[in-house]
Amino acid sequence: MLQYSYRPAPPATARSRARQEWVRYCAVTERPPLRWPGGARVALWVCPNVLHYEYMPPADPWIDAWARMPAPDVMMYGRQDFANRVGFWRMLEAIDKFDIRCTAVLNAQALAKNPSIRDAMVERNWAYLGHGINNTRFVHGMSTQDETAYYRRMVDMVYQETGVRMQGTGGPGPQASSENTPDILAALGFTYHSDWFHDDEPFPLEVKSGRLISMPYAMDVNDAPYLGAAFEADGFVDLVKRHFDVLHREGAASGKVMCVSLHPALFGQAHRIAYLHEIFDYLRSHEGVWHATGDEIAEYYMKNHYKQMVDHLNG
Helix, strand or coil, X not given: CCCCEECCCCCCCCCCCCCCXXXXXXXXXXXXXXXXXXXXXXEEEEEEEECCCCCCCCCCCCEECCCCCCCCCHXXXXXXXXXXXXXXXXXXXXXXXXXXXXXXXXCCHHHHHCHHHHHHHHHCCCEEEECCCCCCCCCCCCCHHHHHHHHHHHHHHHHHHHCCCCCEECCHXXXXXXXXXHHXXXXXXXXXXXXXXXXXXXXXXXXXXXCEEECCCCCCCEHXXXXXXXXXXXXXXXXXXXXXXXXXXXXXXXXXXXXXXECHHHXXXXXXXXXXXXXXXXXXXXXXXXXCCHHHHHHHHHHHCHHHHHHHHXX
């Protein structure tokens, strides 16, 4: 279900930084051990995506929001709209059955566009991980001032609809960002950034002001790229189990983070939903798992491990 396509000759973006300056290298074997609440080996966060796709998004010089054909792409728009009309609710039955703590990967506009979904998430006290204002506009080429205003607006929209002040975010659409995004997020008071995909543990990001960590989000344990590559849900169940088993074993020495990213347009399909029940049943059957939200994981890390890790890096 490919959505995006990248233009062959996009405009240049700002490139004043010659190298990656946000994250220092530190091998996982050389770090102070992480300890999660209750001695848990794995901090698990489950992330249903709650998204809004524009039927006729404005043209973007870097990315085509709809890859199959120029907008309006009725088929693909409808495919995504299935998520909020049907898929979310089918997944919610499984989420409720297994009492899963969720962090919605959220387009802010999805709240006002889908008030019944908003109300269901608020009732269950979900956390929210920003994924931009919608999933068809991006931040490539924005000035620092415009990108700051964009994320400030996203935060305000979510707060007005839910009463929750977001602590974490990724970029809109395909994890879009600029060379200044981490500094912007830290200055706005975000705690964690989910776009790095570089670790099994939270890790400090070196920003100009404030404090910001990278949070292990899911690139592999993510139904969208997996099911989009001609695999199916039964294989995804095996992937989740194998990934969890290794982290659970390694977590005896130092706690790990595992994210399961799910899209209602995919796992909310009738022919796949039984496999979601199987995934949740497996994850619920193990001891030593902290079933948490992204906000809770970030807050605990900041309070108990951030300074220790920074001191270790500077030692």
